[in-house]
Amino acid sequence: MQHVPTLDIRRYDSDRDAFVAELGAAYREFGFCCISGHGIARELIDGSYDAFQRFFALPAEAKLKYHIPGSGGARGYTPFKVETAKDSQYADLKEFWHIGREIPRDSKFADVMPPNVWPAEVPDFKRWGYGLYQALDDLGSRVLRALALHIGQPENFFEDKTDVGNSILRPIHYPPIDDASDIPNVRAGAHEDINLITLLVGASAEGLEVLSHGSWLPITTRGDAIVVNIGDMLQRLTNHVFPSTSHRVVNPPNENARKPRYSVPFFLHPNPDVVLDPLASCITPDNPRRYDTSITAHEYLMQRLREIKLIG
Template sequence: MNPVLPIVDFTSPDAPRAFCESLHRTGFGVLKNHPLSSELVHGIYDEWLRFFQSGDAQKYTWDPVKLDGHFSTAVSETAKGNDIRDFKEFFHLFPWGRYPAEVSDAARRYYGLGKELAATLLKWVEDNSPEDIRSKYSVPLASMIDDCEETLLRVLHYPPLNGEQAPNSIRAAAHTDINLLTILPAATEPGLQVMGTDGVWIDAPSDFGLLIVNIGDMLEEASGHYYPSTQHRVLNPVGEGAKKSRVSLPLFLHPRREIKLSERYTVGSYFEERMQELRRKG
């Protein structure tokens, strides 16, 4: 067991407290025996890896307005404070967006199940917040994600390292998530690291079947920084691992735009400020 990111049994009576304590200390929590089916996740990983490797993803080039569809390695993200693109490709899935005909509806089903679980976890977060922190939430945390059309399921493919990537690029440079909460099943390969409170990078547990949950910037803002949005990254593999793809499945839980995050921001104003930062950088 990782001493910094303890693994919490979802079925334990003490799970809500222990999980939220980990979120408060590190910005991350790790769950086992959670209700998201490992069989479902494994099937999504397998079929979407084939989808990316076949080249079919290129039929669904990303929409610059709606932001759904396929983002190739050529247009991949550049982390805030970095000037080199991450070496990855991904597909953005929204309930209203395009969905590839080449794969089953498994990712759609996972989206719904993930949102249900997220509502439970957000209730845990609120119930285990100190009273002075809980009083800051403008509405119950779980209700913030109700009917939000911006909650995003991203299917990520990190290709094998083939020498085509830019010098000094890594699979995902250090960053925080902008949203409320992110839930992430353990990926097909290790590599995820979390910044500890001492500034030292630590490996996140990577056993298949675990569920990794992290705080996003919006929940940090809403909680007055009680729950920290912690930097994390995905390192390049070495040795035989460099020849393997890595697939992961983060679900980014977004609150509705009109929700008041804090005295300073609504969700909409917070999001627009961040987008303007990225546009200026671009």
């Protein structure tokens, strides 16, 4: 049976050419790869999950203090059944929180990257949450270095395009499904991510599936592996050399459906003013240019947030 490979990112330093080739092949085939050997401390991951779970366990009225209407959930709390996968009939069965990049308030991007809010009820939420944000931001930059080499760019190609990226850490809580008839058996509908790459740290229950060659393939990780997948912005930038693959979260067909599920994706975004035109190195006679109109990362994000009903 085919499976999404797990690759040790330490090989970027010890066995670079082979690692870049294998990583590129995994993304061309699946749009997904599992990355091990990343060095993010278990304590940081476990501490973050603990802080996030304590927030989601708060009463609804406490959580709703951090819901910012009209913001598209850019920061703070988004309640259950708000986000809806593009073209889906049902809202997703999840609540989540958004942590963004801390930038100076006189930054040229301050108008589109609001300040973070932090829940007073969980005093260590910021320490754990922003610590994990920074660790995943660093790891994402390492993955992008290898991907840049794979498409014939210098390894630092993405650095000045993501150093003020509008990236988001999203702790998610999927509640237990007590009643199997609670509409669909899908906790998060089939979708593609909007951003450059997504890094998913662990999940407390199975359920993540990726669409590969017409069938749904479960993704499970071992050890310290983190799932990293391609988003639509990188698909566009690479003229579909790296595909952004549909994925979903289903209810496990066992007693885990009656347990809550937590997961923490990090959506690595470009700087808001980056233009997402296909790169010349990704345009060939076999893969002609697929996009004729230019669009910035911020314009693209706004377009997609309207589609998934996070903004009106």
